Amino acid sequence: MASNTNKEVLTDLSPLIKLYKDGTVERLLNSPHVPPSPVDPTAGVFSKDINISPVVQARLYLPKLADPHQKLPVLVYYHGGGFCVESAFSFLNHRYINILAAEAKALIISVEYRLAPEHPLPVAYEDSWSALQWVASHVIANTSIEKDPWLTEHGDFGKFYIGGDSAGGNIAHNILVRAGTEPLPGDVKILGGFLSHPHFWGSKPIGLEGKEDIEESLLCRIWLFVYPSVHGGIDNPMVNPFADNAPSLSGLGCSRLLVCLAEKDLLTERGIHYVDSVKKSGWNGEVQMVVVEGEDHCFHFFDPHTEKAKNLIKLLASFVSQ
Structure with missing residues (x-):
């Protein structure tokens, strides 16, 4: 410093x-990077780091098994941080995913996508899609990828989920859009996706957003910083799902959707509008929304031990374990 x-x-x-x-x-x-845990003493979760490709890494989490042949839901998770900070290997993410893996009894792949400005968008989106393809490839008998034994032995690909917080929620949305038109290896289907405090923005105010100059906001400046070559600025469909040229939300590539929001979060108005838009789009799936009163952006991530944080993590875990 x-x-x-x-x-x-x-x-x-x-x-x-x-x-x-x-x-x-x-x-x-x-937050500082921390090593994986042979077993987390409080959550009872094993973790390890793997190389998905020469440029994409991940941290895998495996809860304690009831029996050696137990199959678990599979969750591919994308961390938050405005596309430019935080890591799958950071203390905050490691603590949070340990708790979620233990609560959900799910095998979680926390993706280490590359960050801007060294790697401007759309690199994070491509890394995230590559990681998803790698995970799905574990269902194919003859494949050139180096398979991970945790996934081959314990992954239930009939219960395949993706999710993320903040920028990770944005990534999860864009992955679901792509999965609606581009099949995954082995024709694996994404059963559900959760978007927690998703990072969406745009030039037209929604709800109370008109109280500030949207184009001068930190959210706008971050987007143009992490994606300097972006076409359409903050009305690019990657950050504004309601833009005129955005793909229809009716094509989201999953059967279940959970959107988690917080009352005091600047992004909540757009999150509510997103859920309403999905419902009106003709999407043939089940959508659920929760708005936690009195809380702000990603409160459950920064302090997972409060009562409201525990309840939200239980809701996410229940969604993934169904």
């Missing part, structure tokens, strides 16, 4: 990230 005191700042997106003119990146909101 001190070494950056005298450097000239090119882009200041405090409290998230700073980019200096010499190319140095300072991630302000970033």
Whole structure:
């Protein structure tokens, strides 16, 4: 931190990230990396790190098994952080996914996609899709991928889920859009997806958003920072599912959808509009929404031990374990 005191700042997106003119990146909101656990003493969850490809990694979580041949639901998870901070290997993510894996009794693949600005969007989307393809490939008998024994021995691909928080919720939405038109290896189907406090934005105010200048907001500035070549700016369908040229939400590639929001979160108005739009789109699936009163963005991630956080994590776990 001190070494950056005298450097000239090119882009200041405090409290998230700073980019200096010499190319140095300072991630302000970033928890330290921690190693995987042979077994988490409180949650009773095993974890390990794997290489999915030369550029994409993941941390796998396996809860204690009732018997050696037990099959578990499979969840591919995408972390939050505005596409530019945090990690599948960070303390906050490791703690959160340990709790979720134990509660859901699910095998979780937490994807380490590459971050902007070193790797601007759409890299994170492509990494996330590649990880999903790799996981699905475990159902194919003859495949060139190096299979992971946890997935081959304990993954129930009839209960295949994806999910994410904040930017990860945005990624999960875009993965569901793509999965609606592009089959996964082995014709694996995504049973359900959860979008927790999803990162959506756009130039037209929704609800109370008109109280501030949307195009000067931190959310807009972050999007243009992580995706500088984006066509359409904050009305690109990747961040604005309601844009005129956005694909129809009727094509979402899953059967069940859960959207989790928080009353005080700036993103909640759009989250509610997203659920309403899905319902009106003609999508042939089951959608559920929860808005937690008195809480703000990703409260359950930053402090998973409060009563409301525990209840939300139980809801996510119940969704994945069905």
